[in-house]
Structure formats: structure tokens, C-alpha cells
Amino acid sequence: xxxxxFNQKPKRDAQFITPPNTLxxxxxxxxxxxxxxxxxxDLLENNTQDFRPLAExxxxxxxNGLQSAQNALTADTDENKNEKLIAQILYPCVQLKANGGMFxxxxxxxxxxxxxxxxxxxxxxxxxxxxxxxxxxxxxxLIINGQIKGDGGPKGKALMDELNSACKRYFxxxxxxxxxxxx
Amino acid sequence: xSYQLNKIxxxxxxxxxxxxxxxxxxxxxxxxxxxxxxxxxEEGFRKFCSTNPDLVxxxxxxxxxxxxxxxxxxRNSDESPNQYVPVILMTGFSEKKRVISARDAGITEFLVxxxxxxxxxxxxxxxxxxxxxFVRVEDFFGPDRRRKRKAxxxxxxxxxxxxxxxxxxxxxxxxEHIDFR
Numbered sequence: 001x002x003x004x005x006f007n008q009k010p011k012r013d014a015q016f017i018t019p020p021n022t023l024x025x026x027x028x029x030x031x032x033x034x035x036x037x038x039x040x041x042d043l044l045e046n047n048t049q050d051f052r053p054l055a056e057x058x059x060x061x062x063x064n065g066l067q068s069a070q071n072a073l074t075a076d077t078d079e080n081k082n083e084k085l086i087a088q089i090l091y092p093c094v095q096l097k098a099n100g101g102m103f104x105x106x107x108x109x110x111x112x113x114x115x116x117x118x119x120x121x122x123x124x125x126x127x128x129x130x131x132x133x134x135x136x137x138x139x140x141x142l143i144i145n146g147q148i149k150g151d152g153g154p155k156g157k158a159l160m161d162e163l164n165s166a167c168k169r170y171f172x173x174x175x176x177x178x179x180x181x182x183x
Numbered sequence: 184x185s186y187q188l189n190k191i192x193x194x195x196x197x198x199x200x201x202x203x204x205x206x207x208x209x210x211x212x213x214x215x216x217x218x219x220x221x222x223x224x225e226e227g228f229r230k231f232c233s234t235n236p237d238l239v240x241x242x243x244x245x246x247x248x249x250x251x252x253x254x255x256x257x258r259n260s261d262e263s264p265n266q267y268v269p270v271i272l273m274t275g276f277s278e279k280k281r282v283i284s285a286r287d288a289g290i291t292e293f294l295v296x297x298x299x300x301x302x303x304x305x306x307x308x309x310x311x312x313x314x315x316x317f318v319r320v321e322d323f324f325g326p327d328r329r330r331k332r333k334a335x336x337x338x339x340x341x342x343x344x345x346x347x348x349x350x351x352x353x354x355x356x357x358x359e360h361i362d363f364r
Contacts (some may be wrong), residue, residue, distance in 0.1 A: 017267075064223065102298075
């Protein structure tokens, strides 16, 4: 008698299921009108939520992360601790990137986005990466304290260019530190 | 005729209160009947079990339970009232490796923050009009992780002699269709 899979339990025997589309049966057809979408977009653009208290919480978390990393620099940190230290700086910055633009602080989103991209490919924290991280932190803090909304105009663009250049210079100087697996 | 969203319940889970309120307001302006809210994944899962919503919108980074863990509970827990519920994950991450890890947790759609109203609407339409099949394998249960690609978008080498002919015919049809517009 022929043996199925040599008496072994199949490892990749996928079962495909088509669930009932209850959402479709409830909402029907036709989508939403432009009027509804424009009204919702207006509501989003004109929301009066104050982002600063929230931003201050994330900035404080970022500052604590920077401090922990600074303290750990002298010690010989293992790989797991290094990733944890990166996360302590990266995660609050992701929150700043995610929420800034939702509450009129687009420049915070743009700057934080550059920093997130930088940190996602940094292999290990060192004095230079922390210096760059500190520059991003200081820039975002200035924007929040100065209540600079929108993209910040020409000054905002100049700041963005400068921070971008700092990241580029770092990788040009340390080509060996680019973590290919993380790209 | 437009969507009758007043008949559905959406659960929004977000630890950032201003963002939670904003998302709720947007959904209300879409005409969603009931918007349930929770401030973290644990409370979110409890609310999911008690309200059995038609759609879940969840933030990724939350304490003590994040959005990914909550999604795993929805897909795999015996307590889950609907393992097939569509889940939209909101996050500031957009890197490929993060998207892949979210997809592997059973997320249906990924919404990068900051987002505009049309981006949220696009995910909603995708879920309603093009629901994904579910897949159960030994180590995964959730929406099919493969996205179907259009043949016209294929740029790799052909496998059969007839492929080139078929491909150019399809491309021609597409161009002619655009020209008629």
C-alpha cells in the first residue's frame, strides 16, 4: 500500500477557507460619496487636538533612551542589549513620526521619518550615531516648543537637508556599518 | 446609492487618546453606526469578545499588549467570537520587514500613519469588495498573505513560447482601452 508522506504529518498542507463576507452584506454597494470623503478630510485637517503634551511624552522617552544608550556606551554591550537600546530610541521616534502629521506638525513627521530610516539600518550604537540621534531629538524638540506647524517653510527644508546630510555622511564614512539584512 | 455603514460596528484600539478620538470622529463622519474604543490590546481583546465588531482598527505599539499580539489572539484564541474579522493595523513603521511581520500575525490591511481619509477609505473598500481568502497551515492562520499581480505588470522572463504573444495581446488591449477613454 502506498504511504502518504512516508507516514509523516504533512508540514505544508494548506487549507484555504473563504469566509462569508458579512461586511459586504451589511454595507451594500456604492462606496462613499466625494462629499462624505471631503467632509471627513476637512474634519481631519481642522482637528484642534493639542499634540504638544503627547509629543513631550514621546520626547522624554526618546531622551531616556538616549541617556541609557550613552551610559551603555562605555560597557561592552551584547547584541541583544544593543537592539533593546536602539528600540528605546527608535520607538518613541516612530510615534512622533506617526502622530505629528495627524495633528498639523508635518515637519515633526518628516524629520522623525528620516531618523527612523537611519536607525532601521544602523548596525550598532556608537558615539557618532548617538550624536546624530541627539541632533534629531533637539530639532524635534525645537519644533514642538516653537509650535512650528506645517512643513516649516524654507527653514524647515534647510533643517531637513542638514539632518539628511548628516545621515549620508555617516554611512559614507562607515560603509562597513550598513546592515544589509535590515534594508 | 452608497455604503450603509450605519449597520456596522468598528472597534478602534489605540493608546494615544487624541488619535483614538480623531479616528473615531473620521469613522463617524463616514457614517459608521457604532464605534467601540479601547486603549490597549488587552482591553481591546476583551471588547472584541464582548461586542463582536465587523471591523477592527488597531495601533501597533501599545502596552501591555500591542496590536500584533491582539491580532494573534483574534485569529487563534478559543474565546475569539470571529477569527475571520478584518483587522487594519495602524503604525508609523513602513519598512518592508515590519510589514512582513505584521502580515505574518494575521493582519488584513496595513495603514501607515500619518494617513489621510482616502487612505483609510481605500483599505475599507479593499476589505469590503476584495476580501481575502483565509489560510490554515501548521504555523499560521489568517488572511492569504499573497497578493495577486496583474499579468501586464510582469517584467520577468517568459516560460513558454506562447507567453510573449499572450502578453503583448493583453498589453495592446490595455493600451487600446486607455486610448478609447
